[in-house]
Amino acid sequence: MTVTTKFKSGRTEPGEAYVSDHSGSPHAHFMRLTSYALVPLGALSAWWILGLAGKTLDGVRAEIARPIPAIVLLVFGVIGMVHARRGMDDIIEDYVHDDALKAQALVANLWASRAIAALWVVAILLLAAPK
Amino acid sequence: MADADIDRLAARRPLSPHLTIFKPILTMMMSIAHRITGAGLYVGMAFLTLFLLGAAIGGGAFSAVSWIASGFIGNLIILLIVWAIFHHLLGGVRHALWDRGLYMDPRGRELLAQGTLVGGILLTVLVLIFKTLAS
Numbered sequence: 001m002t003v004t005t006k007f008k009s010g011r012t013e014p015g016e017a018y019v020s021d022h023s024g025s026p027h028a029h030f031m032r033l034t035s036y037a038l039v040p041l042g043a044l045s046a047w048w049i050l051g052l053a054g055k056t057l058d059g060v061r062a063e064i065a066r067p068i069p070a071i072v073l074l075v076f077g078v079i080g081m082v083h084a085r086r087g088m089d090d091i092i093e094d095y096v097h098d099d100a101l102k103a104q105a106l107v108a109n110l111w112a113s114r115a116i117a118a119l120w121v122v123a124i125l126l127l128a129a130p131k
Numbered sequence: 132m133a134d135a136d137i138d139r140l141a142a143r144r145p146l147s148p149h150l151t152i153f154k155p156i157l158t159m160m161m162s163i164a165h166r167i168t169g170a171g172l173y174v175g176m177a178f179l180t181l182f183l184l185g186a187a188i189g190g191g192a193f194s195a196v197s198w199i200a201s202g203f204i205g206n207l208i209i210l211l212i213v214w215a216i217f218h219h220l221l222g223g224v225r226h227a228l229w230d231r232g233l234y235m236d237p238r239g240r241e242l243l244a245q246g247t248l249v250g251g252i253l254l255t256v257l258v259l260i261f262k263t264l265a266s
Contacts (some may be wrong), residue, residue, distance in 0.1 A: 120180045
């Protein structure tokens with residue numbers, strides 16, 4: 001991402017020049033580290049997610065309320081949404097040019113991703129809890 | 132110069148029409164598809180969370196979510212999520228290979244682009260077949 005500075009270039013007014021905030025490499029590294037974890041987690045989760053189609057409540061419980069599917073889906077949801085949040089940040093920074101709207105969209109993205117991850121964890125825990 | 136003048140001049144300045152004039156090539160399409168599937172999975176995870184919450188609460192809440200999820204649209208959304216996972220996953224593997232300097236030549240990157248497209252569909256169909264056989 002870029003930040004404004006007081007730097008005055010030949011082409012811009014003061015405060016209008018953009019410089020890097022040096023978050024690019026850590027961002028790329030973060031996306032890669034999470035994606036390595038998401039390769040096995042995503043492939044396994046896809047298998048169980050497809051099994052949810054057209055199931056009854058007992059069918060859904062039988063599909064994912066077992067230790068390994070529950071744990072894999074739990075971790076997939078959390079790491080997936082962390083990865084998705086940073087990816088959506090990229091999309092917002094690329095396409096939203098209005099500064100105020102961009103700042104709002106980034107905050108909305110942060111909390112939407114946290115809400116999805118939190119509710120995902122609660123739902124899986126409730127499903128997997130012994131009845 | 133007044134702001135209005137700058138805005139007027141900026142409006143008259145021609146923008147690069149990039150997408151509308153570039154010849155559509157596969158690597159470019161797969162790059163766009165990677166972003167679309169990524170954004171789609173964000174929304175897909177929100178839908179799945181609602182479905183799982185409904186199942187976790189049970190009773191009327193599950194009836195409400197399964198009314199949508201067990202219909203054609205619900206099945207289509209689940210199938211699209213699974214395809215998006217595989218497409219985005221293979222797109223990520225492609226990037227991991229490029230990070231190591233592999234498959235960066237014209238033939239290599241074309242091969243990877245084709246592999247992402249075909250592989251994503253193939254894995255989805257395979258999982259669908261095995262899942263149908265297993266149930």
